[in-house]
Amino acid sequence: MKLLTILLLVLLAVAGIGAFELLMPFGPQSEQFVEVAPGTSTAGIAKQMESAGVVRSAWVFGALKLWETERHGRQTLKAGEYRFDHPDSLWDVYWRIEHGDVFTLTVVIPEGYNIFDVAAAVQGAGLGKADEFLAVERKHTELVKPWSPQAESVEGYLFPATYKFGRHATPLLMLSTMVAKFTVEAQRLGLKGDVNRTVTMASLAEKEVHMASERPEVVGVFENRIEQGMPLQTDPTVIYASLLRGTWTGVIHQSELKADSPYNTYVHGGLPPGPICNPGLAALQAAVHPAKTENLYFVADANGATKFAKSLKEHSDNVEAYRKAAGQR
Incomplete structure (x- = not known):
C-alpha cells in the first residue's frame, strides 16, 4: 500500500510538472523575433525557442511534438519568422509554429494606385523606403515583358490586393508577388493580344x-x-x-x-x-x-x-x- 501511495504521488508530481511546463505562461516581456529556417529539425526549433527565452525547455517542446505526432499523425512545424511579445504557454507556442502563424506586415493596394502610391504604401507598412522601391521597379521591367515588351515601368501590372510580407521582404520580392497576382487575374480574364x-x-x-x-x-x-x-x-x-x-x-x-x-x-x-x-x-x-x-x-x-x-x-x-x-x- 505504501509503495502504491508513493507511485501515485510520483505520477501526480510528474503530471503536475507536465501541466506546469505546458500551461504556465513563459516568455519575453518585450518584442522578440525568432527566424525558423526551412528544413530546421524539431530539435533545432526547440533549441532556438529555448535560446530566445520563448520556452522554458527544449526537451519538453520536443516531447510535446512526439506526443502530438502520436495523437494526430505526422506534424509539420512551419518555417518563417515568429514574433513573441508576451509570456505564453508552451502549448500556444507550439500551436503557432505548427500552424505557421508567422509575423507579416500588411500592404494594401487599392484599385487605381499608381507606382508612387504603391511605393508610399510599402514605406508606410515599414517595408523599406519609397525611393528605393521606385528605383527597383524601374530597374526590373523584365517582370512585365511577357505583357508589355517595351515597358519602361511595371506600372499597371501591380495588381490591387492586400499583401502580407515578412519584415525582410525585398522590393524585388514584393514587385514579383504583385506582378504574379496580375498574371493570375489576367489569365482568368483571358487577356490576349495587345x-x-x-x-x-x-x-x-x-x-x-x-x-x-x-x-x-x-x-x-x-x-x-x-x-x-x-x-x-x-x-x-x-x-x-x-x-x-x-x-x-x-x-x-x-x-x-x-x-x-x-x-x-x-x-x-x-x-x-x-x-x-x-x-x-x-x-x-x-x-x-x-x-x-x-x-x-x-x-x-x-x-x-x-x-x-x-x-x-x-x-x-x-x-x-x-x-x-x-x-x-
Whole structure:
C-alpha cells in the first residue's frame, strides 16, 4: 500500500510538472523575433525557442511534438519568422509554429494606385523606403515583358490586393508577388493580344470614374474618340505626366495641359504609351468589353455620377449644369 501511495504521488508530481511546463505562461516581456529556417529539425526549433527565452525547455517542446505526432499523425512545424511579445504557454507556442502563424506586415493596394502610391504604401507598412522601391521597379521591367515588351515601368501590372510580407521582404520580392497576382487575374480574364493597350485603357477608366458600372461606357467613349481622331483630353494623364516629372502640386495648371509629355492626351492623340495606374478587375473587364455607344464626351455631375453626351453642345450643357450645382454648395 505504501509503495502504491508513493507511485501515485510520483505520477501526480510528474503530471503536475507536465501541466506546469505546458500551461504556465513563459516568455519575453518585450518584442522578440525568432527566424525558423526551412528544413530546421524539431530539435533545432526547440533549441532556438529555448535560446530566445520563448520556452522554458527544449526537451519538453520536443516531447510535446512526439506526443502530438502520436495523437494526430505526422506534424509539420512551419518555417518563417515568429514574433513573441508576451509570456505564453508552451502549448500556444507550439500551436503557432505548427500552424505557421508567422509575423507579416500588411500592404494594401487599392484599385487605381499608381507606382508612387504603391511605393508610399510599402514605406508606410515599414517595408523599406519609397525611393528605393521606385528605383527597383524601374530597374526590373523584365517582370512585365511577357505583357508589355517595351515597358519602361511595371506600372499597371501591380495588381490591387492586400499583401502580407515578412519584415525582410525585398522590393524585388514584393514587385514579383504583385506582378504574379496580375498574371493570375489576367489569365482568368483571358487577356490576349495587345495587353499593354488593354491595361492602359483600363487604367484611364479606373482613374476617370469611381463607379464600376460606368467604366464600360467611359471606355466606349475613349474608343470612339480614338476612332474619330479626337484627342482623349483626360486629366488623369496630365496629372501622371506631372508625377513623372516630379512637378505635381495637386492642381492642374494651364502649362501642364500644354506640356510635351507622351502621357499628355491634350497634346498627343491616342492612348498614352503605358498605364497611368494599376487598374482593378472591373476596369480591366471594361477595357476588354467596352460599351457600344455613340457618346463622345462625359463629365461628372454634382452627385458624383457621370453625364455622357453625343455632341459638344450637350456636353457643354452638362458642364455648365455641374458648375452651377457646385457653386450652390
